[in-house]
Amino acid sequence: MKTLLLLLVGTLALCAAEAEKQVTAAMESFKQALIHRDGVALGRMLHDDLQYTHSGGQFETKADVIKAITSGKSIIEKLEFSDTTIRVYGNTALFKGRVDLYHSATNIVPMNVLHVWVNGPGGWKMVARQATRLPK
Numbered sequence: 520m521k522t523l524l525l526l527l528v529g530t531l532a533l534c535a536a537e538a539e540k541q542v543t544a545a546m547e548s549f550k551q552a553l554i555h556r557d558g559v560a561l562g563r564m565l566h567d568d569l570q571y572t573h574s575g576g577q578f579e580t581k582a583d584v585i586k587a588i589t590s591g592k593s594i595i596e597k598l599e600f601s602d603t604t605i606r607v608y609g610n611t612a613l614f615k616g617r618v619d620l621y622h623s624a625t626n627i628v629p630m631n632v633l634h635v636w637v638n639g640p641g642g643w644k645m646v647a648r649q650a651t652r653l654p655k
Contacts, residue, residue, distance in 0.1 A: 535607045538607040538612060538638070539605045539607060539612070541638075541642075541643055542605050542607070542612045542614060542636050542643055543605065545564060545636060545642070545643040545645075546600070546614055546634070548560065548564060549561075549564055549634075549645065550598045550600075552564065552588075553588055553595045553598065554595055554596065554597065554598065556588050556589050556591070558585045558588065558589040561584065561585050561588060561589075562581075562585060563641070564643075564644055564645060565581045565584060565585070565644060565645050566581065566637060566644040566645060566646040567581060568581075568646060569581040569584065569645060569646060569647070569648075570646070570647040570648070571583070571584050571647070571648045572648060572649050572650065573650055574628065574630045574650040574651055574652035575652065593622075594622050594623070595620060595621070595622065596621045596622065596623060596624075597619075597620075597621035598618055598619070598620055598621070599618065599619040599621075600616050600617070600618050601616060601617045601618075601619075602616050602617045603615065603616030603617075604616065610637055610638040610639065611635065611636070611637050611638075612635075612636040612637075612638070612643070613633065613634070613635055613636075614632075614633070614634040614635075614636065615631070615632070615633050615634075616631070616632060617629070617630070617631055617632075617653070618630050618631075618632050618650075627655075628652060629652070629653040629654075629655060630650045630651060630652050630653055631650070631651045631653060632648065632649070632650045632651075633647075633648070633649045633650075634647070634648050635647035635648070
């Protein structure tokens, strides 16, 4: 019985590590889609029920986010993430970290972000994002 329990714990740890790798890859894909204004990629990785809240309090749906990025309303030249953590709870993952969002070389917004990802038939999709602006 003890061996079976150890095997189960080891298997769960491996699954969580693999999920963390997948969420890390999804975050990198999200970052690249924002920078390159790739609406098709965003459409694949954002959940239909997306709840996206900006650091200024503005709320957007999936369609709003895609439109803002692809139309040029929101310009993102670069994103730098640091102090990131990923916690996996079954088919849900929480990505937390600091991000410096570059609208231009002189317009940089420092924030803390929390992204919620869910894993389903289409892979990992972002279902929520909450950002908090930090002092410069």
